[in-house]
Every structure is written in C-alpha cells, then in structure tokens.
Amino acid sequence: MSVLTTIKKRFSPYSFDKTNVGFEDIESAFEAARWAPSGYNNQPWRFVYISRDHQNFEKMLSFPVEANSKWMKDCGGIAVVLAKTQSDFNGQLDPSAQYCCGLAVGQMLVEISALGLHSHQIGGFDRTKLSAFLELPEYIIPMAMMAVGRTSEEPQQNRKREPLEVLVLR
C-alpha cells in the first residue's frame, strides 16, 4: 500500500476559501504526528491549534510577516509547531528534537492531504513575540506556523524538485 499518490497531492496553496477547520476536522493529522519515531521515544513535538472561529485567530495573524499574513488570513486554522529541546529522558539538551519534530510534521502532512485538506507552513514569523504570547519556556522553540484549510487552487505546473540523488551501494 503506497502513500506516494497522497504525498504528491500535497502542495502549499496561497489561497484558502475561509471555511473553518475545527480541531475535530483535523485531529487525525495530529494523531499521525503522534506515531512518529523519536530518539529515546522522547516525542519532542508540541502543537498549538487555533481554528478560524476562535477569538485568538486574529491575534495569531499578527505574528507572520506581512507577506505571509496577507494570504494566511483566509485559512481555516493555524497550527503552531513546537520542538521541546529538553529531553524528558535525562533533562539534558535533546540533540534530535528538531529533527524528530520534522518527522512528526511530515506524517501530519500526509494525513492532511489524505483528508482532502491543504496546508502551508511558514518560517517567516516573529518567534520572539509568538513565544511570549504562548508563554513558552526557553527550551520550547517555535519551528513553524502552519495554515490549514480548503482551497480550489491547483498546484503550479512547474513545481520544482531536484532529481532524486541516492548513492546505492551494490
């Protein structure tokens, strides 16, 4: 059972149709993230989810840079992806926290695609202000904000991907 078709269906749209995406609508995507592997099974991913109909949705739009907030405003909800960099195992720095967080989000994206929803992550946002708003301790780092929603946009025909480069030892 290959999931490649679902993976290739994913793209990052710049327009959303303003329909609300409640947590219940997307809960299975967070469940997909939950099953990701992680060093020492530390599960260092953390998420905050704000649906469009929540009173703090507007506030969340104040953190992306303007070039991002101008299209994010129409999305159905925003997930904030956080990495907990302090290990639950020994209280020390978890050197693979960000890596494992990315693994979890990768799984999440596949499930969002399978649900017929779309996502667009951004790194262009004010991490200091967002951290202050969410009252994050210094060992929890915002990795990305993710707009989710519905769109009628089609993926660009000329989406660029580098050719696959794998050195296969035989």
Ligand SMILES: Cc1cc2nc3c(=O)[nH]c(=O)nc-3n(C[C@H](O)[C@H](O)[C@H](O)COP(=O)(O)O)c2cc1C
């Ligand atoms: C960590 C991360 C940060 C990103 N930051 C931004 C951003 O600030 N603004 C934006 O428009 N897209 C952003 N993107 C989306 C990428 O530009 C997009 O995924 C890439 O061009 C590939 O296109 P595709 O997702 O449609 O396949 C980001 C994606 C990731 C994973």
